[in-house]
Amino acid sequence: MTEELIHTAYSPEFDFRSLPKISLHDHLDGGLRPATIIELAAEVGHELPHTDAAELGRWFLESADSGSLERYLETFDHTIAVMQTRSALTRVAREFVEDLVADGVIYGEVRWAPEQHLQRGLSLDDAVEAVQAGLEEGMAGADEAGTPIQVGQLITAMRHADRGTEIAELALRHRSRGAVGFDIAGAEKGFLPSKHAAAFEILANGMFPVTIHAGEADGLESIREALVIGRANRLGHGVRIAEDIDITFGGVDDDGQEVDESTGLVTLGPVANWVRDRGIPLEVCPSSNLQTGAVAAYGETIETHPIDLLYQTGFNVTINTDNRLMSGVSLSDEFELLVEAFDYDLDDFLELTLNAAEAAFLPLEEREVLVDYINNAYAELGAGAEADAEAAEGAE
Structure with missing residues (x-):
């Protein structure tokens, strides 16, 4: 058991898009442009709720903002329907990279389930190759524009299906051709990681990185299985680890000193302690x-989200978008949201971004390059902000 004291953070002022970012949890079928969905739907004869891009974008956001993960997942019926051909997958992947670049992302991992994209004759390998072609087009374009980015695929198995071992083998086949990790996704409750134990055994034997959706729509049992059976290197969401954290106000700390009644004393249970x-x-x-109700037990606003508790008590927190279309957000928007709620400053975002860089499914040398780049970029931003402040003070 461990105990920590909660502290407070402070607010910065800068352009969030100028911050170099790492994106680790971002779904391909949750990041399409509304205009692209409309064009692709017309090509395959798929009926949409709206054919105006702005109206369609609003429909996705409103439909996903129901407080239910199951309702949230229903919106993917439309995006997946238009991602069933090689050309569509390549286009969506290319635009996915372009949109990351526009938001200041320098490294990203895109997760998606190839088994959901076989309705028009593609094989699993065809689908992975089509997405990789799009990613490479996007990366090449970014490099030519002087805004380089690296993006890898997280090959995902649907947890309610029975193709885990097949998808694990698919990921291993493509490990030197764009695949950097494996995931299971979909409805979490009722479909524990143990359902795919054989797949995780294959991946462990192949020494292939794994991240698992756990601690979103289900609690500690799901997280425990992700760690023990899935050998997860990272937890997708993982926010319900907060269920294994107890907060008391007042009392006595580990040194026998009385704690002020306004100060929260945090005690970690065994799963939280392990993580x-x-x-x-x-x-x-x-x-x-907030949309899916993953943190509804704590409240309905960002101010009640346990992310600040997790961050302040030393958990390895990274910030991500999940599905940019359904949530109507970019990574910059998520950063701004945390400033408004918790007064995070440049130092906080540097720490959160370094957490993500060090957690990337990359060789150590490449992660070190990312870390150096991020540190240097933040140092320049800090120096620039300080110079601006001094100039403003001098002008007065």
């Missing part, structure tokens, strides 16, 4: 968590 002490990264998606 925190081993630095297992949490892929937290603030806006999505």
Whole structure:
């Protein structure tokens, strides 16, 4: 058991898009442009709720903002329907990269389930290759524009289906051709990671990285299985680890000193302690968590989200978007949301971004390059802000 004291953070002023970002939890079928959905739907004869891009974008946001993960997932029927051909997958993947670049992302991992994209004759390998072609087009365009980015695929199995071992083998086949990790996704409650134990055994034997959706629509049992059976290197969302954290006000701390009644004393249970002490990264998606009801036990606003509790008590928190279309957000928007709610400043975002860089499914040398780049960029931003402040003071 461990105990920590909660502290407070402070607010910055800067352009969030100028911050270099790492995106670890971002679904391909949740990041389409509304205009692209309309064009692709017309090509395949799929009926949409709206054929105006602005109206369609609003429909996705309103439909997803129901407080239910199941309702949230229903919106994907439309995006998946238009992602069934090689050309569509390539286009969506290319635009996905372009939109990340526009938001200041320098490294991203895109997760998606190839088994959902076989309705028009593609094989699993065809689908992965089509997405990889789009990612490479997007990366090449970004490099030519002087805004380089690296993006890898997280090959995902649907947890309610029975194709886990097949998808694990697919991921391993493509490990040197764009695939950087494996995931299971979909309805979490009732479909524990143990359902795919054989797949995780294959991945462990292949020494292939794994991240698992856990601690979003289900609690500690799901998280425990993700760690023990799935050998998860990261937890997708993971916010319900907060259920294993107890907060008391007042009392006595570990040194026998009385604690002020306004100060929260945090005690970690065994699962939370394991996750925190081993630095297992949490892929937290603030806006999505509010939409799906993942953190409804704590309240309905960002101010009640347990992300600040997790961050302040030393969990390895990373910030992500989950589904940019359904949540109507970018990573910059998520950063701004945290400033408004918790007064985070440049130092906080540097720490959160470094957490993500160090958690990336990349070789150590490449992660070190990312870390150096981020540190240098933040140092320049800090120096620039300080110079502006001094100039403003001098002008007075």
